[in-house]
Amino acid sequence: MVSSSTPEKSPLTPPIRNIFRFKTGSRRPYRSISPYDFDGALPGVVSPPPKAPRKVPRSPFKVLDAPALQDDFYLNLVDWSSHNVLAVGLGNCVYLWNACSSKVTKLCDLGADDSVCSVGWAQRGTHLAVGTNNGKVEIWDALRCRKIRTTEGHGLRVGALAWSSLLLSSGSRDKTILQHDIRAQEDVVSKLTGHKSEVCGLKWAYDDRELASGGNDNRLFVWNQHSMQPVLKFSAHTAAVKAIDWSPHMHGLLASGGGTSDRCIRFWNTTTNSHLSCMDTGKSGGFLTHL
Template sequence: MADEDLSSSSKPYLINHPSKIARPSLSLDKKIDEGPTTPSQIIDRMINSNHYPSPSRTILSDRFIPSRTSSNFSLFNLTPSPSSKNQPDGARSEESPSAYTSLLRAALFGPDSGSFFPGTPDKGPPNRNIFRFKTETKRPLPSLMPFGPDDSIPGVSYSPVKTPRKVPRSPYKVLDAPALQDDFYLNLVDWSSHNVLAVGLGNCVYLWNACSSKVTKLCDLGVDDSVCSVGWAQRGTHLAVGTNNGKVQIWDASRCKRIRTMEGHRFRVGALAWSSSVLSSGSRDKNIFQRDIRAQDDYVSKLTGHKSEVCGLKWSYDNRELASGGNDNRLFVWNQHSTQPVLKYSEHTAAVKAIAWSPHLHGLLASGGGTADRCIRFWNTTTNSQLGCMDTGSQLATLTGHTYRVLYLAISPDGQTIVTGAGDETLKFWNVFPSSKSQKAYTIEQQEIARLLEVPEKAVGKN
């Protein structure tokens, strides 16, 4: 019996398994490589191994040894200490790191230093696991600094820091303008959308082509009349001329030909404004006439309300509202079909000549007063309210260079250059709003208009 026990113990042990499972699947005949067991073997394998974890991949830890960088050791502090229970809430909150400190550290030293505990999870469902066995590479957090773009954030653009714009102290071009009237209530300079400047000098109108620097004489009203206002249509091909005799003439600038003469005013026409095919004219007779150049009548409607000469007119960019300023210190707003002003403003204390609509915000209107007022006021015609007031300190413009007061101003079609005219009979060009890229190329249509304006007439003035 003893021999049987010894003989049976010397036999290899057999594992009983179900009949449905094949025997080779649980065979223990093969020797399992348990890897290095001594410390020296482990160190040798670490040194000689060429397999380094990629920073862009998930780093796996051992089955039983958790990863240090991913474990949330802050959960060990969930149970407050007995000493902290007796402290007031304010004292405990002061000891804890504030959000501001965390944001500041992340901004100054990088996103990895923004959290006080390594591997702190992002906002999301709370994970109560203390130990973790893998480390997932996360995208770096966006920079919290107000300067410099962060390339790791797709779809987010940062505007560069703008350098202060320097206003030039001297003009880059000066043109002589003999017989330019020193009258505050006239509007004798206008710049077309085709880069052609119209100037009324005495009883003549001249066109200065900014593309070719050529000067062309458009018309001569004679010794019995004089030019009081000029205004280009939006297309830049037709020019309206207001005269001292109360007439309005329409000229085709490309052919230097008068198309039509319209009457109605009893005194000089000092203000003109276009709205598509409708021309508004303001006069010393206190009236505003709406003229449709497609109709046979000289005017289609008459706007009344001013108590003195109308010296400023401007249509909004959507052609829905007309603003008018007068020597009665009043600013009126009209719509397309009204014969009486829908809005009236009387805050100015001097004549209102300077009027401008915002091309970006509907209903935003700016108006400037004369010497006694010296203010630029901003209005919201949608809510019928004044938005602000700026005291300029003088009726004169801030650009120095003219020896007399600045009376006329126009801006180029590209929005970079302004021209000013004064009683010293000069026109000065200022590069006030330069762009980052030089815009010297013009469209084919602009070049065609410039070529047509070079008529073989006697040129006056020099570049």
């Protein structure tokens, strides 16, 4: 394990002491809000007083320095685990930053012939998937800093990853989505085709019933657990669909964000196959992370 106080030097990467340096400032309390309000109340129930609008700080409370972070819209190089550990792909290496201890660990180095294109934590536990420019998917036990498996099957870079409880899905520039089961001997248990361009967004629903995928073809697809073709197709976006998220509170509620020339966040009901609403953000909606 490598900490920020005892950096490990490598000729292929910048010194760890220059990575994830942060500044501490004032931190305001966070209050979650929902975009959905209910009109009216049950008979005999007194409605609570309206909440004051949430104030979003204009300045961050931490700033992490991340040299060699690729400026590429289609890559997914940052992911936060349920154990409060941030994984970041920098060049051909993956680093972990523990938000509780501020400790920095260099998890892996792919070598000079490959680079990191995506990282994705399993929903629970300490497994981290790493998608590479050469089309491979590596699965690491981050707690032990040990590689568990390397899977192949993609012909081009793997820029999108998404875990369900049992499967790991990987999306590639080769236009395909591969399903991996780390319990199975085979590298790939199924292959999903339908996008006409690079798959840059993937997200499993919280109940593992549906997988949403977004592509550089401006399409948003929904797949079920057993489908080999998309069961729903949405084409309202006018730019690449990278940002995708499911509501953890309402089954079938899906949000998607389009790129710079689209600027919209759209809400969908996959149960009724309907478009619910659209919000123009006035800038790129491609970085939506959570509802």
